[in-house]
Amino acid sequence: xxxxxxxxxxxxxxxxxxxxxxxxxxxxxxxxxxxxxxxxxxxxxxxxxxxxxxxxxxxxxxxxxxxxxxxxxxxxxxxxxxxxxxxxxxxxxxxxxxxxxxxxxxxxxxxxxxxxxxxxxxxxxxxxxxxxxxxxxxxxxxxxxxxxxxxxxxxxxxxxxxxxxxxxxxxxxxxxxxxxxxxxxxxxxxxxxxxxxxxxxxxxxxxxxxxxxxxxxxxxxxxxxxxxxxxxxxxxxxxxxxxxxxxxxxxxxxxxxxxxxxxxxxxxxxxxxxxxxxxxxxxxxxxxxxxxxxxxxxxxxxxxxxxxxxxxxxxxxxxxxxxxxxxxxxxxxxxxxxx
Amino acid sequence: xxxxxxxxxxxxxxxxxxxxxxxxxxxxxxxxxxxxxxxxxxxxxxxxxxxxxxxxxxxxxxxxxxxxxxxxxxxxxxxxxxxxxxxxxxxxxxxxxxxxxxxxxxxxxxxxxxxxxxxxxxxxxxxxxxxxxxxxxxxxxxxxxxxxxxxxxxxxxxxxxxxxxxxxxxxxxxxxxxxxxxxxxxxxxxxxxxxxxxxxxxxxxxxxxxxxxxxxxxxxxxxxxxxxxxxxxxxxxxxxxxxxxxxxxxxxxxxxxxxxxxxxxxxxxxxxxxxxxxxxxxxxx
Numbered sequence: 221x222x223x224x225x226x227x228x229x230x231x232x233x234x235x236x237x238x239x240x241x242x243x244x245x246x247x248x249x250x251x252x253x254x255x256x257x258x259x260x261x262x263x264x265x266x267x268x269x270x271x272x273x274x275x276x277x278x279x280x281x282x283x284x285x286x287x288x289x290x291x292x293x294x295x296x297x298x299x300x301x302x303x304x305x306x307x308x309x310x311x312x313x314x315x316x317x318x319x320x321x322x323x324x325x326x327x328x329x330x331x332x333x334x335x336x337x338x339x340x341x342x343x344x345x346x347x348x349x350x351x352x353x354x355x356x357x358x359x360x361x362x363x364x365x366x367x368x369x370x371x372x373x374x375x376x377x378x379x380x381x382x383x384x385x386x387x388x389x390x391x392x393x394x395x396x397x398x399x400x401x402x403x404x405x406x407x408x409x410x411x412x413x414x415x416x417x418x419x420x421x422x423x424x425x426x427x428x429x430x431x432x433x434x435x436x437x438x439x440x441x442x443x444x445x446x447x448x449x450x451x452x453x454x455x456x457x458x459x460x461x462x463x464x465x466x467x468x469x470x471x472x473x474x475x476x477x478x479x480x481x482x483x484x485x486x487x488x489x490x491x492x493x494x495x496x497x498x499x500x501x502x503x504x505x506x507x508x509x510x511x512x513x514x515x516x517x518x519x520x521x522x523x524x525x526x527x528x529x530x531x532x533x534x535x536x537x538x539x540x541x542x543x544x545x546x547x548x549x550x551x552x553x554x555x556x557x558x559x
Numbered sequence: 560x561x562x563x564x565x566x567x568x569x570x571x572x573x574x575x576x577x578x579x580x581x582x583x584x585x586x587x588x589x590x591x592x593x594x595x596x597x598x599x600x601x602x603x604x605x606x607x608x609x610x611x612x613x614x615x616x617x618x619x620x621x622x623x624x625x626x627x628x629x630x631x632x633x634x635x636x637x638x639x640x641x642x643x644x645x646x647x648x649x650x651x652x653x654x655x656x657x658x659x660x661x662x663x664x665x666x667x668x669x670x671x672x673x674x675x676x677x678x679x680x681x682x683x684x685x686x687x688x689x690x691x692x693x694x695x696x697x698x699x700x701x702x703x704x705x706x707x708x709x710x711x712x713x714x715x716x717x718x719x720x721x722x723x724x725x726x727x728x729x730x731x732x733x734x735x736x737x738x739x740x741x742x743x744x745x746x747x748x749x750x751x752x753x754x755x756x757x758x759x760x761x762x763x764x765x766x767x768x769x770x771x772x773x774x775x776x777x778x779x780x781x782x783x784x785x786x787x788x789x790x791x792x793x794x795x796x797x798x799x800x801x802x803x804x805x806x807x808x809x810x811x812x813x814x815x816x817x818x819x820x821x822x823x824x825x826x827x828x829x830x831x832x833x834x835x836x837x838x839x840x841x842x843x844x
Contacts, residue, residue: 255741262743263659269651270660270669273717276710277672280683283690338579338586346583355587357835362594364831365824366771368798369601372805372820376813377600422593429590453576476678483680485774486802510682510774517686517778533686537679544675 280537288531290523299531305496307520312528314535316496320413320506324488325481327417327502328424333474336428344436345454356433363426371490374419375411379491382418383410387503402500409493413506416492423487424477431473435466435554472550479544483536485510509536605821608814618784618800621809627819629786633701633795634770637780640705640790641712641769646762649716656717657724658746670721677714684710685775693779701794704780711772712765719761723754760834767830771823773798797823
C-alpha cells in the first residue's frame with residue numbers, strides 16, 4: 221500500500237521539478253530522500269556481496285597457506301618430492317599422494333573423454349529427436365548423484381566385480397607382456413588405483429558429455445549442412461567440421477572434468493586403499509591427495525601432522541585452480557566466438 | 560580402374576562411419592547402463608533395510624539394530640543453515656553482476672572466480688572452515704558444518720541468479736524506470752518476480768548439491784552418535800554416517816549405510832527433477 225503512494229509521489233516529483241512549494245512537497249522530498257538512501261544501500265549491499273565472493277577465494281588461499289607454514293618450513297620443497305609418510309617419526313612427503321592423484325585422474329580421462337565425445341556425437345547427430353531429451357536428462361541425473369554414492373557402490377559392488385573379472389584378466393594377459401607388464405602385476409585386490417580411476421571415469425563422464433554436447437550444438441548448422449551437401453558421412457562431419465570448429469570448447473570441458481577428477485574425494489577414498497607408496501602396478505592400492513586428507517585429518521595428532529595435511533590441501537587447491545582457470549578461459553573463448 | 564579406387568574409398572568411408580556410429584551407440588548405452596546399475600544396486604540394497612525404524616530410531620552401537628533419525632535430522636539442520644547463510648549472499652552478489660555492473664571489471668572477475676569456486680574441491684572448503692572456525696573455537700560444531708556447506712551454496716546461487724536476471728527483458732526495467740521507480744525497487748519488485756522460478760531452481764540445485772556432500776563435513780561438524788539439537792556441538796549428518804558405517808566391519812551398519820545412501824539419492828533426484836520442471840514450466844508461461 222505504502223509503496224503505491226510512494227511510487228505516485230516519486231512520479232510526481234520526477235515530473236515536477238518546477239512545481240511551486242506546496243504542503244505536500246516537503247513530504248515528497250522526504251520520501252524521495254528515503255528512497256534514494258534505500259537505493260544506494262541496496263546497491264552497496266549487492267556490491268559488498270560480490271566482493272565477498274572474491275574474499276571467500278582469497279580467504280581459502282590465505283588460511284591454507286597459513287595452516288601449511290609449519291610443514292612447509294620443516295620440509296621445504298622436499299615435501300613435494302619425498303616419498304615417506306610416517307606420522308610416528310613425523311616425516312611427511314607428498315609424492316605418493318601426488319602420484320596417485322595423477323594416475324587415477326589420468327585413467328579417468330583416458331576412458332571418459334572418448335566415451336563422452338562419442339555420446340555427444342550420438343546425441344547431436346544420430347539420436348532421433350524424441351529420444352534426445354530423455355537421454356540428456358538421464359546423463360545429467362548421473363551427474364547429480366552425490367559422490368559418496370559412487371563410493372559405497374564402488375566399494376561393495378564394483379570392486380568385488382573387478383576383482384573377480386577384469387583384474388585377473390588383465391594380470392593374465394597384459395601382465396605377461398614385456399614392457400607394460402609391470403603396470404598390471406600383483407594380486408587382484410579389487411580396490412586400488414585402477415578401480416578408483418574407473419569410478420572417477422563414470423563420475424566425470426556426464427560433465428564431459430553435457431559440455432561437449434552444448435558446444436557441438438552451438439556449431440552453426442550452415443557449416444554442417446555444407447559438409448553434408450558435399451556428401452560427407454555423419455562421422456566425417458563430426459570429425460572434420462564439428463570437432464575442429466569447437467576444439468577449444470571441448471578442451472575446456474575436458475579440463476573442467478579433469479579439475480573435478482583431481483579434487484574428487486569420497487568416491488576415491490572408498491576404493492583407493494589408502495597406501496602411502498608408489499607402486500608400478502595400477503592394480504595396487506595407493507592414495508590420492510584428497511583421500512589422504514579425508515582419511516587422516518580427524519585422526520591427525522600433533523601440529524606437524526595436521527599442517528602436512530593442510531599443505532596437501534593447499535597443493536590440491538593450487539593444482540585444481542590452475543586446471544579450472546585454463547578450462548574457464550577456453551570455454552570463455554568459445555562462448556565469445558559463438559557470440 | 561579409377562572407378563574401383565573410388566568405390567573402394569567410398570566403402571572404407573562408409574565402414575568408418577558405420578564403426579563410429581556403432582561406437583557412439585555403444586558409448587551411450589554404457590553411460591546409461593551405469594545409471595541403471597548404480598540406481599539398481601541402491602534400490603536393491605537400500606530397500607531391504609528400509610523400515611519405519613530407520614526414521615524413528617537413533618544410530619545404533621555396533622551389533623544392534625537402529626535407525627538414522629539423528630543423522631537425518633542433523634542433515635536437515637545443516638542444509639537449512641547453509642541455505643539461510645548462503646542464499647542471501649549469493650542472490651545479492653548475482654544481482655550486482657546482472658543489474659548494476661553487468662559489464663564492469665569487478666563483475667567479470669567475480670564471474671571467473673565464482674566459476675572456479677563452483678567446481679573447486681569441496682574437501683578444501685572443509686579445511687578452510689576448519690582453519691577459520693573449528694581451530695579458533697576449539698571444537699567441532701554444527702555451525703562450522705553449516706558454514707562449510709554455505710560456501711558451496713553461494714557459487715551455485717550466484718551463477719543461477721545472474722543467469723536468470725540476465726534473461727529478464729530490458730523493457731521491463733525501462734518500464735519500471737519510466738514510472739519513476741528507483742533502481743532497487745525495480746530490481747526487487749520487478750526483476751526478481753520475473754526471474755523467480757529460475758532463482759528458486761538455483762536454490763534447489765544448491766540444496767541438491769550439498770545434501771550429499773561429505774568431504775567438507777568430515778572435519779567441521781564431525782559426527783555424533785547421539786540425539787543432539789545443539790548446533791554448537793558435533794552434529795551427525797547422513798553422508799558422514801554413511802561414510803563411517805560403510806567402512807565399518809559390522810553388517811547392521813553397512814545395511815544402514817545403504818539405506819542412508821538410498822534416502823540421499825532419492826532426495827537429490829527429487830530435488831533436481833523439481834528444479835528441472837520449474838525451469839521448463841517457467842519457460843512456457
